[in-house]
Amino acid sequence: MISVKIPATTANVGPGFDCLGIALDIYNNFFVEEIEDGLVIEGCDDEYCNEDNLIYKSMKKCFQRIGYKHKGIRIKIENDIPISRGLGSSASCVLGGVIAANKIAGNKLSKDEILKISSEIEGHPDNVAPALLGGMVTSIKEGDDIYCSKINIPKGLKFCALIPDFKLSTEKSRAVLPSEIPYKDGVFNVGRVSLMVSALINGQFDLIKLACKDSLHQKYRGSLIKDYDNIIKKCKDLDSIGVFLSGAGPTIMVMLKENDINFYNKIQKYTSTLDNKWSIKELNIDNKGIDV
Incomplete structure (x- = not known):
């Protein structure tokens, strides 16, 4: 079973609209494994326990990009990031799904490629980039590519x-x-x-x-x-x-x-x-x- 722990994020940081984000110490934990058949999702409301689940949809997108034919999938969710509150909950699900799928498929993607696919699904990289890299990150989209730079913030x-x-x-x-x-x-x-x-x-x-x-x-x-x-x-x-x-x-x-x-x-x-x-x-x- 693959365990993925992803931090919450706060994006924009005031004026940095769609380009600044900071990772913070609240976490979602996803436990994912490939099974013989079907889709099993635990730890979330029934309305999300289906193929429209964002984690699973992100996994499928990643599998398609890699060219991996998966069997069944089991996902267990431990969710501590508040949903729809501006703390990167959806970005954590997207990133968790992409990372888990890449792991199942044999780690075919680089970190840059994971960032690119996740940003495509999420729509922008301002939450995805700091969740992936940690700390404060500035990120931009140039054509189809994502570029980012981590900012070292002093203690205090x-x-x-x-x-x-x-x-x-x-x-x-x-x-x-x-x-x-x-x-x-x-x-x-x-x-x-x-x-x-x-x-x-x-x-x-x-x-x-x-x-x-x-x-x-x-x-x-x-x-x-x-x-x-x-x-x-x-x-x-x-x-x-x-x-x-x-x-x-x-x-x-x-x-x-x-x-x-x-x-x-x-x-x-x-x-x-x-x-x-x-x-x-x-x-x-x-x-x-x-x-x-």
């Missing part, structure tokens, strides 16, 4: 995820985005994403609050999340290093100094006054990525 930083009790689909959160943007908004984001990468590499954490600002997606997606603006303001008031919408949302991600011991209790107390329930999780960067 931790994260706090504010995860609501409601889901937000990627389709819905993309539907609210404008089809065109003003030139000034593009310039604004180029500057902020450049500052974000530079500040993190150099450990200039005091600049991150500015670097988290964005003109491409957060103000539009935030309108879909009840109390979004108030929560962002509260996080800033509590001396966070930075705060941004995690991926397509609705999770709100907060950057903190590693020695900050007050934020967790204060934000938990604040969110308890809101209409929706919010789960608060302190997290760290996962620098390893996948574990097979």
Whole structure:
């Protein structure tokens, strides 16, 4: 049996729309084996225990690319990454399926090829790349190819995820985005994403609050999340290093100094006054990525 452990990811990191992502220490574990016949899926809702399961669909895509004729497949899922919350749950399923299929087929694909196939299935590499490689990764698509670079972040930083009790689909959160943007908004984001990468590499954490600002997606997606603006303001008031919408949302991600011991209790107390329930999780960067 093949065991695949994949970290959660937070994408965009403010201004880095569809190109920045960070792996974090929440994990999905998938246990996969080839059996004589059929499809057996355990550990998820009945509606996903069929051929439309994203892990299985990703496996089939990988088998087709390699040219491997599989028999039956058994998949057991241990899911700790919240679904449809902007923490890379779908990317973990895609990557888990591709990696498991490649292993069953005899490890025919390189890591670059795994990244390419997974990004094709997922639609973009911003979650897949950090989940595969660990740490913070910037990634782009050029033609049919994916290029990425891992960013080494100095110690001293931790994260706090504010995860609501409601889901937000990627389709819905993309539907609210404008089809065109003003030139000034593009310039604004180029500057902020450049500052974000530079500040993190150099450990200039005091600049991150500015670097988290964005003109491409957060103000539009935030309108879909009840109390979004108030929560962002509260996080800033509590001396966070930075705060941004995690991926397509609705999770709100907060950057903190590693020695900050007050934020967790204060934000938990604040969110308890809101209409929706919010789960608060302190997290760290996962620098390893996948574990097979």
